[in-house]
Amino acid sequence: MSWTPDGYVAVIALSNFQMFRHIPSPGWTLGWTWAGKEIIWSIVGAQATDQGDCSKFKGNIPHSCERSPAIIDLLPGVHDNQKYTDCCKGGVVTSWGQDPAAAVSSFQVSVGLSGTSSTSVKLPRDFYLLGPGLGYTCSGATIMPPSVFLSADRRRRNQAMMSWYVTCTYSQMIVSKNPTCCVSFSSFYNPMITPCPSCACGCEGTANCIGSRSQIQSVVGSQPSIAGDAPLLQCTNHMCPIRVHWHFKANYKEYWRVKITVTSFNYGMNYTQWTLAAQHPNFNNITQVYKFDYKPLNVFGSLNDTGMFYGIKYYNDLLMQAGPEGNVQTEMILRKDKSTFTLDQGWAFPRKVYFDGDECTMPPPDKYPSLPSIAPLNLSMALALAFFLILVLMVLMPLML
Numbered sequence: 001m002s003w004t005p006d007g008y009v010a011v012i013a014l015s016n017f018q019m020f021r022h023i024p025s026p027g028w029t030l031g032w033t034w035a036g037k038e039i040i041w042s043i044v045g046a047q048a049t050d051q052g053d054c055s056k057f058k059g060n061i062p063h064s065c066e067r068s069p070a071i072i073d074l075l076p077g078v079h080d081n082q083k084y085t086d087c088c089k090g091g092v093v094t095s096w097g098q099d100p101a102a103a104v105s106s107f108q109v110s111v112g113l114s115g116t117s118s119t120s121v122k123l124p125r126d127f128y129l130l131g132p133g134l135g136y137t138c139s140g141a142t143i144m145p146p147s148v149f150l151s152a153d154r155r156r157r158n159q160a161m162m163s164w165y166v167t168c169t170y171s172q173m174i175v176s177k178n179p180t181c182c183v184s185f186s187s188f189y190n191p192m193i194t195p196c197p198s199c200a201c202g203c204e205g206t207a208n209c210i211g212s213r214s215q216i217q218s219v220v221g222s223q224p225s226i227a228g229d230a231p232l233l234q235c236t237n238h239m240c241p242i243r244v245h246w247h248f249k250a251n252y253k254e255y256w257r258v259k260i261t262v263t264s265f266n267y268g269m270n271y272t273q274w275t276l277a278a279q280h281p282n283f284n285n286i287t288q289v290y291k292f293d294y295k296p297l298n299v300f301g302s303l304n305d306t307g308m309f310y311g312i313k314y315y316n317d318l319l320m321q322a323g324p325e326g327n328v329q330t331e332m333i334l335r336k337d338k339s340t341f342t343l344d345q346g347w348a349f350p351r352k353v354y355f356d357g358d359e360c361t362m363p364p365p366d367k368y369p370s371l372p373s374i375a376p377l378n379l380s381m382a383l384a385l386a387f388f389l390i391l392v393l394m395v396l397m398p399l400m401l
Helices: 213-219 281-285 379-400
Strands: 002-004 007-015 029-033 039-044 046-048 070-073 104-112 125-130 136-138 142-144 148-150 157-159 163-165 168-170 181-187 190-194 242-251 255-264 275-279 286-290 292-297 306-311 327-335 352-355
Touching (some): 039 046, 125 136, 181 352, 242 352, 286 292
Antiparallel strands (some): 029 125, 136 168, 142 163, 181 190, 242 255, 275 306, 275 352, 292 306
């Protein structure tokens, strides 16, 4: 943004362009390694986790002298003189699909012992992003045309002295070799429930899972688990932190109704600003969604078969840890497309489901709820039915005469 006698003042903005993956509590950590002996004189809207060795400075002590600083967001409620635009949310960054305005976090940093022109500045290297745990891989810094921004009164266009960007991409496989959620099915026309596949999220944690609520107090500490730690799970056949249950509730003449329940089996954390995404060919005709916010995601242009669901702010945007309150539910009504709607071949169930951006394990197709078969009457049932009809006729005949 501007040059200083021994460096520059810069604004760093983190933009989350992922449609249905956010950065939950305890928030992001951004780090890099300086190319030279740069220091951070001051930061507004964030802070470095370590000051480092600043013993050679007298009088004005830098905010951080670390060669590889790690920067975190400030918590809500800080004093106004510490705030910067889009800061101070505890590192929580909403997904772009949920709220683009809240999918940005930024802060201002004053760098010293650095170059003082666009030709002498050396770009930092080895960028990394924790969101809040592992999963992101960052590119090197790339110089781009200087950013242009509007003044406070939005009547003047200002231009930065210099700009560069870093792109970080997410891979679920870096975080864990196992999925983090699973899907189960049920329907009004079949009493059988299709459960999550056994060990859908791996069964390595069965030795440390919680079998009954009486064990919780002796195991669960007062501090919540940090993303990356092994989750403390309730003992289940699937051993997943999250289960998404899709229930085909009713079939009307022009519409059909679905109930979705998201249940947490994780005793170690709450899920803030959670998101649920699903793929189904009838999502282009969703008529009503109850208790959740809904947004269509036109991933493939005009093909509208993917939707994102998320909680209503201050109502159910927080999915509590495992227990009686550890679930959120919605129902939705979809208009039938007579050319495609069918109860056969598991058509009424989703093709893919994602929770907080992670793809969930689906049941195998041969386990989907099937339509009840009409078996032929056996001889004893036929005789019983005939006897019953004869008895009814014998009772009704005198009344008819």
